[in-house]
Amino acid sequence: MYDQPPTLTATEEARRQIEICNACRYCEGYCAVFPSAFGQRAFSDGDITQLANLCHNCRGCYYACQYTDPHEFALNLPRALAEVRVESWERFAWPSGFARVFQSSGAALSLMLVLGIAATFWALTVLAPASGEGFYAYLSHSAMVAIFAPAFLFPLGAIVFGLRRYWTEVGGERVRWPHMKAALLDAARLKNLSGGAAKGCNFEKGDRYSQRRRQAHQAVFWGFLLCFASTSSGTVLHYVFGMPAPYSLLSVPKLLGIPGGILLVAGSTLLIKLKLQADQRLGATSVWGGEMAFVALLGLTGLTGLALYAATGTALVAPLLSLHLGAVLAFFLTTPYSKMVHGFYRVASLVRDAQRKERSKGSCQQDSG
Ligand code: SF4
Ligand code: SF4
Numbered sequence: 244m245y246d247q248p249p250t251l252t253a254t255e256e257a258r259r260q261i262e263i264c265n266a267c268r269y270c271e272g273y274c275a276v277f278p279s280a281f282g283q284r285a286f287s288d289g290d291i292t293q294l295a296n297l298c299h300n301c302r303g304c305y306y307a308c309q310y311t312d313p314h315e316f317a318l319n320l321p322r323a324l325a326e327v328r329v330e331s332w333e334r335f336a337w338p339s340g341f342a343r344v345f346q347s348s349g350a351a352l353s354l355m356l357v358l359g360i361a362a363t364f365w366a367l368t369v370l371a372p373a374s375g376e377g378f379y380a381y382l383s384h385s386a387m388v389a390i391f392a393p394a395f396l397f398p399l400g401a402i403v404f405g406l407r408r409y410w411t412e413v414g415g416e417r418v419r420w421p422h423m424k425a426a427l428l429d430a431a432r433l434k435n436l437s438g439g440a441a442k443g444c445n446f447e448k449g450d451r452y453s454q455r456r457r458q459a460h461q462a463v464f465w466g467f468l469l470c471f472a473s474t475s476s477g478t479v480l481h482y483v484f485g486m487p488a489p490y491s492l493l494s495v496p497k498l499l500g501i502p503g504g505i506l507l508v509a510g511s512t513l514l515i516k517l518k519l520q521a522d523q524r525l526g527a528t529s530v531w532g533g534e535m536a537f538v539a540l541l542g543l544t545g546l547t548g549l550a551l552y553a554a555t556g557t558a559l560v561a562p563l564l565s566l567h568l569g570a571v572l573a574f575f576l577t578t579p580y581s582k583m584v585h586g587f588y589r590v591a592s593l594v595r596d597a598q599r600k601e602r603s604k605g606s607c608q609q610d611s612g
Contacts, residue, residue, distance in 0.1 A: 253326040295327035296592035301444035335405035349533030361569030401579040426593035447520040462510030469503025507545030
């Protein structure tokens with residue numbers, strides 16, 4: 244009878260399971276986790292953190308595994324790695340403790356933030372300058388910049404700080420362009436979400452493959468980038484060309500923003516649906532609510548942006564603008580502590596994996612030479 248220690252930390256439990264996988268090796272072609280693990284004999288805490296962040300919870304290995312419950316090994320690798328992942332993001336987050344609060348009370352916190360910030364913006368619109376056109380008749384451009392610049396820069400600084408902690412723990416080496424290029428290409432194509440056999444995930448369909456999770460992530464990823472490009476193009480038009488908002492339907496900000504908003508809403512809706520269909524026991528159950536809150540916040544950002552476009556010139560602009568700015572600001576402020584941060588750690592883990600592959604290729608060449 245396998246003697247499982249009664250209380251293991253998340254890292255110890257993941258190590259126990261990975262060591263069993265390392266003896267079994269059945270899932271070698273499933274994802275980047277297994278080739279990375281199978282090159283090692285022992286796993287430090289940093290190795291486990293790196294493997295956990297390479298895993299994208301497709302669940303293929305769980306449904307293929309002959310050692311899941313009721314087997315005495317009780318393997319549930321997707322969950323074990325998800326627990327380590329979440330624990331690592333909480334540990335690396337700065338200021339410490341914020342991530343734990345968001346993950347445990349994400350829905351309530353998001354709602355409070357969106358409504359609180361929206362109410363503040365609403366109050367500001369009442370005190371708005373009489374001058375200004377379009378959105379700036381409700382909230383001056385300088386007020387928007389004064390609020391959004393720090394709200395964007397602070398989370399960015401917190402994420403960089405967290406990534407430095409991650410890089411130290413996983414033993415990352417000096418990053419060179421080939422590592423970065425390999426990681427960014429994999430991330431942009433969401434290559435790993437296509438699964439080992441390029442048939443997709445087993446996330447919501449048990450032992451059946453599906454591409455829907457990859458499609459939902461693609462929609463959210465490109466939707467977010469298009470919305471970001473839309474806002475950036477508006478800033479360039481404003482400052483460089485002296486063309487303030489509002490913009491016509493055929494302007495660059497709207498040509499980027501409308502499809503971006505539609506993709507963001509469609510992707511978020513599909514992600515929520517898939518999450519509701521999936522088996523919660525194969526993920527980190529303690530953060531399920533926080534993850535749902537994050538996806539809902541993402542969808543709300545796109546939805547209120549589209550509604551704002553549609554309401555241009557009507558009396559609904561002021562309340563919708565307040566709500567949209569509330570959602571955007573809440574989204575930015577919670578980024579280092581919500582599921583959004585996983586994108587940054589995922590890219591970092593891919594960079595580290597590219598370094599590992601380069602190193603093992605180099606040692607193979609040395610052996611054969
Ligand atoms: S998940 Fe199960 S089947 Fe896959 S490598 Fe690990 S022990 Fe083997
Ligand atoms: S859940 Fe998917 S990505 Fe994670 S280890 Fe298993 S096969 Fe790999």
